[in-house]
Amino acid sequence: MNHAVDQSNTNLVSWPKNTLLTLRKHRAQAGQRIPVLVIASVPLVIVVIFLLVIGLVAFQVRDHLGIMTYGLGNFRQLYTDPFVYTSFINTAIVSTVSLAVAFGFGIPIAWLVERTNLPARGLVFPLFTINLLVPSFFTAMGWVILFHKRIGVINKALMALLPIDQPPLNIVSVSGMGVVEGFALAPLAFIMIAASFRALDPTLDECARVHGISFLTRMRKITIPLMTPGIMGAAIFVLAITVAAFDIPATIGLSNRIYTFSTFVYTTAFPPESPPNYGLVAASSSVMLIIGFFLTWRYMVVIGQSHRYAVVRGKDYRLDLIDLGRWSILGWSIIGFVLLLNMVLPLLALVWASLTPYLQIPSVSAFQMVSLENFRLVPWSQFMTSLRNSVILFFSVPTITTVFGLAISWVVIRSKWRIGQTFDVLAFLPHVIPSLILAVGAFLLAIHWFPAQFGLFERTVGIIMLVYVVTRISFSTRMLNSGLLQIHEELDEAGYVAGLGPVEVIRKILIPLLSATLLYSWLWMALLSFRELTVAAFLASRGNLTLPVTIWSIWNNGQLNQAAAAALVFVGLLTPLIILYFAFGRRRISMPQ
Amino acid sequence: MIEIDGLGKDFYRSGESVVHAIRSIDLKVARGEFLVLLGPSGSGKTTLLRCVAGLTVPDRGELVLDGVPVYSAAKNILVPPESRRLGMVFQSYAIWPHMTVFDNVALPLSHGKPKMSASEIAERVRWALALVGLKGYERRPAPLLSGGQQQRVALARAVATQPSILLMDEPLSNLDARLREEVRKEIKDLVSQLGVTVLYVTHDQTEAMELADRVAVIHDGSVLQVGSPEELYRSPGDPRVAQFFGSMNWINGVLDGAGVIQTSMGPLVVEGHKVSSAGSAVVLAARPEDIELSVGTLEDAKGDNRFTGRIVSNVFLGDHRIVTVAVKDQKLLVNSPSFAVFQGDVCVRILKERLSVFARSKLNEAPEISKDDQSISGYNTASSRPNLLDEI
Numbered sequence: 001m002n003h004a005v006d007q008s009n010t011n012l013v014s015w016p017k018n019t020l021l022t023l024r025k026h027r028a029q030a031g032q033r034i035p036v037l038v039i040a041s042v043p044l045v046i047v048v049i050f051l052l053v054i055g056l057v058a059f060q061v062r063d064h065l066g067i068m069t070y071g072l073g074n075f076r077q078l079y080t081d082p083f084v085y086t087s088f089i090n091t092a093i094v095s096t097v098s099l100a101v102a103f104g105f106g107i108p109i110a111w112l113v114e115r116t117n118l119p120a121r122g123l124v125f126p127l128f129t130i131n132l133l134v135p136s137f138f139t140a141m142g143w144v145i146l147f148h149k150r151i152g153v154i155n156k157a158l159m160a161l162l163p164i165d166q167p168p169l170n171i172v173s174v175s176g177m178g179v180v181e182g183f184a185l186a187p188l189a190f191i192m193i194a195a196s197f198r199a200l201d202p203t204l205d206e207c208a209r210v211h212g213i214s215f216l217t218r219m220r221k222i223t224i225p226l227m228t229p230g231i232m233g234a235a236i237f238v239l240a241i242t243v244a245a246f247d248i249p250a251t252i253g254l255s256n257r258i259y260t261f262s263t264f265v266y267t268t269a270f271p272p273e274s275p276p277n278y279g280l281v282a283a284s285s286s287v288m289l290i291i292g293f294f295l296t297w298r299y300m301v302v303i304g305q306s307h308r309y310a311v312v313r314g315k316d317y318r319l320d321l322i323d324l325g326r327w328s329i330l331g332w333s334i335i336g337f338v339l340l341l342n343m344v345l346p347l348l349a350l351v352w353a354s355l356t357p358y359l360q361i362p363s364v365s366a367f368q369m370v371s372l373e374n375f376r377l378v379p380w381s382q383f384m385t386s387l388r389n390s391v392i393l394f395f396s397v398p399t400i401t402t403v404f405g406l407a408i409s410w411v412v413i414r415s416k417w418r419i420g421q422t423f424d425v426l427a428f429l430p431h432v433i434p435s436l437i438l439a440v441g442a443f444l445l446a447i448h449w450f451p452a453q454f455g456l457f458e459r460t461v462g463i464i465m466l467v468y469v470v471t472r473i474s475f476s477t478r479m480l481n482s483g484l485l486q487i488h489e490e491l492d493e494a495g496y497v498a499g500l501g502p503v504e505v506i507r508k509i510l511i512p513l514l515s516a517t518l519l520y521s522w523l524w525m526a527l528l529s530f531r532e533l534t535v536a537a538f539l540a541s542r543g544n545l546t547l548p549v550t551i552w553s554i555w556n557n558g559q560l561n562q563a564a565a566a567a568l569v570f571v572g573l574l575t576p577l578i579i580l581y582f583a584f585g586r587r588r589i590s591m592p593q
Numbered sequence: 594m595i596e597i598d599g600l601g602k603d604f605y606r607s608g609e610s611v612v613h614a615i616r617s618i619d620l621k622v623a624r625g626e627f628l629v630l631l632g633p634s635g636s637g638k639t640t641l642l643r644c645v646a647g648l649t650v651p652d653r654g655e656l657v658l659d660g661v662p663v664y665s666a667a668k669n670i671l672v673p674p675e676s677r678r679l680g681m682v683f684q685s686y687a688i689w690p691h692m693t694v695f696d697n698v699a700l701p702l703s704h705g706k707p708k709m710s711a712s713e714i715a716e717r718v719r720w721a722l723a724l725v726g727l728k729g730y731e732r733r734p735a736p737l738l739s740g741g742q743q744q745r746v747a748l749a750r751a752v753a754t755q756p757s758i759l760l761m762d763e764p765l766s767n768l769d770a771r772l773r774e775e776v777r778k779e780i781k782d783l784v785s786q787l788g789v790t791v792l793y794v795t796h797d798q799t800e801a802m803e804l805a806d807r808v809a810v811i812h813d814g815s816v817l818q819v820g821s822p823e824e825l826y827r828s829p830g831d832p833r834v835a836q837f838f839g840s841m842n843w844i845n846g847v848l849d850g851a852g853v854i855q856t857s858m859g860p861l862v863v864e865g866h867k868v869s870s871a872g873s874a875v876v877l878a879a880r881p882e883d884i885e886l887s888v889g890t891l892e893d894a895k896g897d898n899r900f901t902g903r904i905v906s907n908v909f910l911g912d913h914r915i916v917t918v919a920v921k922d923q924k925l926l927v928n929s930p931s932f933a934v935f936q937g938d939v940c941v942r943i944l945k946e947r948l949s950v951f952a953r954s955k956l957n958e959a960p961e962i963s964k965d966d967q968s969i970s971g972y973n974t975a976s977s978r979p980n981l982l983d984e985i
Contacts, residue, residue, distance in 0.1 A: 201685065201687070203683050203685050203687040204687050204689055204690075206646075206648050206674075206683075206687070207681065207683055207687035207689075208689075208700065208701075209647075209648065209673075209674045209675050210646050210647070210648065210674045210675070210677070210679050210680075210681040210760070211675075211679075211680070211681070211700070211701035211705055211750065211751075211754065212675050212676070212678060212701055212704075212705030212706045212754070213675060213700065213701065213704045213705055214675060214704070215675075217704045221700065221704065222689060225691045226689075226690070226691055
């Protein structure tokens with residue numbers, strides 16, 4: 001048929017010669033779509049392979065002679081082992097407590113920022129963004145220094161001041177970890193709930209108001225029912241994070257033998273004494289995966305329902321904000337409380353611990369011991385090696401992810417291929433699959449199928465980079481999807497008509513127009529890669545330690561004061577990067593008010 | 594009854610710049626009257642309506658609804674919207690999307706003031722839905738309705754409590770043209786049937802003319818003129834009002850000692866104008882239907898203000914024609930009968946009793962006409978309409 005078209009074209013003698021050439025060129029450029037599709041599918045195929053590996057290893061059982069067969073043995077062990085049972089129950093408690101804390105603070109703060117005239121409310125968003133960027137295991141370290149049952153500074157101080165012989169607070173407990181986790185996730189809950197407040201048409205509430213309906217009834221009958229899909233969506237997302245959270249359980253629980261799912265997987269894969277049981281790791285990961293898929297499915301259903309509520313929008317009113325008056329003091333107290341517990345107190349605790357030889361209540365004798373000795377004792381050669389690794393990840397991960405993300409977004413939004421929908425779902429997966437599980441997949445794949453090359457994996461950050469890229473794909477595509485949707489498709493079409501192929505259209509038209517989104521998401525992913533602990537800790541070996549892993553391992557060896565010193569150096573390195581992020585990403589960060 | 598006295602509201606943009614959304618507005622809406630607030634976007638009409646509803650708190654002035662003061666800056670009174678007992682239709686309809694039609698209409702009855710029994714509520718909802726022609730739609734989820742149906746639910750909800758005051762904020766702007774015309778008639782019938790006092794915001798002058806007992810033309814936070822649609826059309830008190838209703842020919846001139854206005858076409862006689870001092874610069878406004886064309890020479894015609902003109906263009910619009918005629922270098926739009934065909938030179942007569950005269954200084958205040966406003970004018974002759982600012 002192409003041949004026929006060509007012939008009819010050549011028959012049109014009146015056509016100028018270059019037009020014919022353009023037509024041929026255009027057809028040749030259709031071939032450019034294939035490379036885009038291939039690039040887009042790489043990370044998605046990797047995700048699927050990781051998951052398949054976990055599924056496969058979960059059924060691998062070794063008998064006492066070490067001969068491998070397939071069976072349900074791992075799941076049987078999972079079901080009967082009381083250690084597994086305790087870990088899963090602990091995980092459930094930690095998740096429930098942290099959800100309650102995160103949303104108990106996140107929802108009211110979102111309401112304060114979006115619907116009231118709280119003074120300087122524009123600061124809340126950047127402050128919580130900074131909060132999100134401070135690694136939560138630093139916060140956890142600070143909390144341990146302050147609230148540990150035996151050695152916690154505040155506990156000691158309270159026991160010295162009050163007539164009590166038991167330490168009043170204990171963070172090293174299951175519910176204690178839930179509280180720390182909940183505060184750490186409150187900024188995220190706030191940001192997601194604030195977005196659903198912004199999406200809620202204020203006239204729906206105003207209309208009820210004019211028709212004589214009181215504030216509480218409006219909350220009960222209008223605002224909360226309409227916010228439910230948004231809150232549910234956020235809760236499911238946060239739940240997927242808490243269920244597999246590693247930082248806080250690893251910092252608080254691991255050295256005190258309180259295990260959650262993530263630390264259970266970690267100790268099963270890297271037991272101090274006995275040989276590792278990878279089958280059990282895979283089996284428990286697949287249980288988590290099933291829970292993750294269930295949550296994803298619920299999330300999709302909830303989000304799907306929210307489209308039902310699409311309503312006719314009127315002109316955008318200047319939203320009349322609720323006057324808080326003197327109540328704004330209470331508002332800022334709540335926000336300040338969260339920031340105090342998440343950032344200020346832990347940071348002060350780290351500073352204090354880094355300056356003293358052992359944990360003690362601030363006193364005259366303690367102040368006489370203040371020195372920079374801990375900073376000298378930090379294993380600097382290891383610190384510098386891991387800094388180099390972290391810097392490599394800082395630059396490589398966002399760059400590679402952006403290339404893949406752009407290709408996926410183009411396939412999803414622009415290609416009009418039916419496979420776009422599949423890509424959309426696959427790219428969404430890492431959003432709800434805990435990154436720990438992807439790390440498990442990568443790890444099992446490497447040791448089972450590439451044992452010869454495993455040494456190479458251990459010496460370089462390559463495998464960490466790969467998992468980082470795969471976990472960030474969701475964020476990248478979601479950002480670029482919304483960016484692409486804002487660019488009118490006729491701009492692409494004008495490019496095609498002018499004779500550009502898809503790759504050229506992406507390069508010459510879309511990338512320049514998306515530059516703000518690209519820069520913002522690049523910086524965000526770079527920062528996350530720089531501070532990440534979970535994946536890097538799970539895939540850690542002598543040659544590929546990252547900075548957070550190094551600090552965490554100093555901590556886990558019991559050198560709390562040196563770890564605090566190293567953590568402060570890390571914060572010092574992170575600060576200019578955060579400033580850089582705000583300098584370039586401010587357009588996105590500032591509240592649209 | 595709505596009494597607005599010296600009401601004002603400022604908004605503060607980031608930094609110090611102040612936007613006077615409403616400067617100082619006095620307005621009285623009698624019991625059972627239909628008053629339309631007409632103005633271009635950004636004129637402050639919606640802010641005024643929201644002040645009456647209580648959704649926006651004014652900065653100064655007083656507001657009395659049915660004899661009850663609901664806002665007074667001096668006496669420090671502020672009644673919240675939920676206690677003002679109003680009905681309101683929003684531009685977006687604000688239909689609660691998670692409820693059925695019945696629940697949407699019933700919520701103000703069940704949770705507003707005064708409380709009603711369940712059977713009373715059911716009966717009232719049925720009554721309100723029957724009023725807007727949505728009988729039998731009670732169980733429908735609200736988002737599954739069409740735009741026009743949602744609009745009717747919003748109307749039913751607003752009148753279900755039988756409020757004495759009904760506020761409407763551009764309720765028809767989201768409907769397509771045919772439906773708009775239909776719902777406009779329904780609103781008019783329903784309102785006269787209920788005898789409710791209505792404050793209605795729109796930027797559409799056709800809507801204003803068809804619905805209003807009186808129209809208040811709002812511009813830049815102030816009321817330019819209040820009056821019946823005919824008053825505003827026939828004797829606009831301000832060039833911006835004249836501009837807002839239909840097409841207008843603008844002719845520059847200077848008033849001489851004898852009360853005659855000298856223009857580039859020649860002298861024009863005007864009856865009963867208010868511009869007094871001789872030598873002052875004025876601008877004349879003549880509606881296209883207030884200019885007559887006839888075949889023949891000046892001597893054949895009778896009356897004042899006769900000129901010889903030349904036909905420039907002739908647009909057939911079915912029931913009438915829009916003819917552009919040039920008298921010297923002044924172009925005039927003329928409404929002429931459908932069957933009259935003019936060519937070449939004609940006699941042009943401008944009816945002196947229908948001419949409006951404005952001081953030229955007043956025109957300087959007139960803001961630039963945006964494209965939006967032009968499309969609103971009655972005739973589709975936006976391009977041929979003389980631009981005020983070009984002439985000054």
